[in-house]
Amino acid sequence: MSILYDERVDGPLPRVDKPALLAELHAQIPDMEVLHNQEDLNPYECDGLSAYRTTPLLVVLPECLQQVQRLLQICHQRGVPVVARGAGTGLSGGALPLEQGVLLVLARLNKILDIDPGRRSARVQPGVRNLAISQAAAPYGLYYAPDPSSQIACSIGGNVAENAGGVHCLKYGLTVHNLFKLEVLTASGEHLTLGSDALDAPGFDLLALFTGSEGMLGIVTEVTVKLLPKPQVAKVLLASFDSVEKAGRAVGDIIAAGIIPGGLEMMDNLAIRAAEDFIHAGYPVEAEAILLCELDGVEADVQDECERVRAVLQQAGASQVRLARDEAERVKFWAGRKNAFPAVGRISPDYYCMDGTIPRRELPGVLKGIAELSAEYGLRVANVFHAGDGNMHPLILFDANQPGELGRAEAIGGRILELCVKVGGSITGEHGVGLEKINQMCSQFNSDELTLFHAVKAAFDPHCLLNPGKNIPTLHRCAEFGAMHVHHGRLPFPELERF
Amino acid sequence: MSILYDERVDGPLPRVDKPALLAELHAQIPDMEVLHNQEDLNPYECDGLSAYRTTPLLVVLPECLQQVQRLLQICHQRGVPVVARGAGTGLSGGALPLEQGVLLVLARLNKILDIDPGRRSARVQPGVRNLAISQAAAPYGLYYAPDPSSQIACSIGGNVAENAGGVHCLKYGLTVHNLFKLEVLTASGEHLTLGSDALDAPGFDLLALFTGSEGMLGIVTEVTVKLLPKPQVAKVLLASFDSVEKAGRAVGDIIAAGIIPGGLEMMDNLAIRAAEDFIHAGYPVEAEAILLCELDGVEADVQDECERVRAVLQQAGASQVRLARDEAERVKFWAGRKNAFPAVGRISPDYYCMDGTIPRRELPGVLKGIAELSAEYGLRVANVFHAGDGNMHPLILFDANQPGELGRAEAIGGRILELCVKVGGSITGEHGVGLEKINQMCSQFNSDELTLFHAVKAAFDPHCLLNPGKNIPTLHRCAEFGAMHVHHGRLPFPELERF
Incomplete structure (x- = not known):
């Protein structure tokens, strides 16, 4: 298969001329708030996964579609990477900023544009909070089904980026199953409509492809979700x-x-x-x-x-x-x-939350395996999870102040995810890959599959400007990581299982 | 947006050296049946849409995965296009062969490999008939929900290619909502696994992207479907x-x-x-x-x-x-x-079946519009359709032996699809685009969206060997067709509505 991905996503990103970019943004989009001083940037240095921190080059807080589009055009022209961020509640570092990139915060695009009870749909901006949709739909006896635990705070744009789940997803599906339509902007600022107002759309299913793509294919500017009648x-x-x-x-x-x-x-x-x-x-x-x-x-x-x-x-x-x-x-x-x-945060100084998904029939065996690993590494593991859809959340308890504990926590975490992949499961259910699980992607997918992911990324974003370095590892990274490929539960090299 | 698609898909395809290809297939895959005489090829000159007919260069009937893979490798090396065909019941010409291409018939890959009642899944080869899955699952009280009218004959591979629907799709979803996993081969014969045995998979959602892609992204070699308990x-x-x-x-x-x-x-x-x-x-x-x-x-x-x-x-x-x-x-x-x-076939010499999908609230208005068009064109239209999901099937009755009637039937069909797009619907629900509706794709999508489709196609099949010329029109074709762009119900050029 031809190699289309950009090797640079693993190397250091090119230096951006910050003063020139800042001047152009002020001149071209005068009404948009741009943060550029260290103290203003600090609050944005991580998302819900606080283990990774980076200060962004700039933070922009657009308030309308036009500002987002203009920003993307300018960054595209200058070759400046852009990382989108919703409410920043993500747990895999998907919205971790780049030192040489713009952090595009969509929180102010928070209008509910339309509730249509006849069609059972809501058209909203990406910064609208998950729970706010259900609250707005409540007078009609309707609600939006996917309910991540962070639903008070998390935004629908972030839910789309991560294909978020929740307690109700067993019966009512993930985010992707509850969408009609997305309005998106590409890396170069072009406007696309994915999906339709009808139940089906011709052509390739780009709506599904986009959902869960972690901000790598485009920026969501409007979401039309399905609403369900509240159960009696x-x-x-x-x-x-x-x-x-x-x-x-x-x-x-x-x-x-x-x-x-x-x-x-x-x-x-x-x-x-x-x-x-x-x-x-x-x-x-x-x-x-x-x-x-x-x-x-x-x-x-x-x-x-x-x-x-x-x-x-x-x-x-x-x-x-x-x-x-x-x-x-x-x-x-x-x-x-x-x-x-x-x-759990009250009983341990630190914990590390995993998010593997396994076929339901493997639950007893994997729970036993986790208990054995817990004993082997001398770290407590609490299990609390969406059992019905096999989406596990082992919480590994540790104390970062004890020398070696963080390393042991990461090691047992990796072993648990390996176990999930080995029984035919996956390294993430609803939290996304982001930066946290990018190495484990090397074990989930083979090099043809990873290359195809990069080719799809290139179809949307040929210059790799949107959220580079997240979600899909380069083959180079996998090689360095040890090419640990457990392909759909079949280990080609059993000796690699040690990891 | 950069142009990645191959202009050649609209022009005549390059001539293939048939004797050399035939000799190589015989030598390399001696056990595979290859049809090459005119009388053997005739039965394959069309699918369920008999209006279009082409004699394929060759027809191959592999009986195992290895034969399919070897065939793809040989065709890839020689630059020979390949059109996949299941049971040939498709209604939009998606499996119409190419004069200078191989028709890959998957009907003999028809084994049910596994029924897993605990996980409620069936793993089958692509040539297995839709109804045969439900029959095999019946002893466990389970069935496969999507039920196209052709379910006695149509194959699950074809259902995946067209994202087939049916009466039960309102409640139980389309094919894409009833899949766990696909094993596929790319144009160059590489093996990919899309989806997983768990309910979710990381990375881009290539399973959904592949479903409904009409044989343009790869060849399905194995399908794992979800089974549902039979209602009491x-x-x-x-x-x-x-x-x-x-x-x-x-x-x-x-x-x-x-x-x-x-x-x-x-x-x-x-x-x-x-x-x-x-x-x-x-x-x-x-x-x-x-x-x-x-x-x-x-x-x-x-x-x-x-x-x-x-x-x-x-x-x-x-x-x-x-x-x-x-x-x-x-x-x-x-x-x-x-x-x-x-x-309806008994009351009219010919009929032309449309497949537009519209938002449900538009049903009364669109039915009225169809009646008016019927009067205007002097042709009877019978309506019989999946009302719950807004998927209409107007049957336009005509007599091909009456001069001008075929033309009038096509014209009113185009007008009906325009009407569907205008109210926010789409030109196809469950029958696919194929060749029949390729011109209407120009009105459903704008040039950025079409270009993106071609880029996605190129990510999977950079030499455009799989089912070229179907599903996604080139911008060139749209320009010749009159660039009639009714974008998601908003007509930029009202004068074009005449079509």
């Missing part, structure tokens, strides 16, 4: 287990019984205790694992499914199954889950 | 209306009431009469339009939804609403719909 009722079952493997098996049993819950989440003992201490959700602190299973829909259907799920859980060896007795308890059960990450 | 019950309501507009409005009302039916189909009087004469389905022949609404799920839920849909239909002005009294009548109601195309 939602009920939650909380099941306790005396082993994580049993809980893992129960997950597969529920799906195999023909039930797709609105949410199906799992927490292990460490996570249960941390959440209970923090939120007092009423979790059974002695349990080795719990499952939270939400069933939503019309009353009669939910009633029926609750009984069927209860039977499956008991059959799978649950020591206790409790139905949240009212809406207040249901909300409490979820509050524990949704605050599990900060809760 | 399915019930069908048949509603009669005294105007097509009322029926069109009722469609939107059902969806707005928060109900997603398993199928929601519409037929107008001409289609009703034709189907009733042919199948004796029990349709009301005096009705101007009928809606067939299927509700599926668990008993209690379906019961509840039936009552709600009945109320909505009566509110919308249905003159009669009948629930199929038993499974036999339900099957009969659907038989009339599924045989509507051949039924």
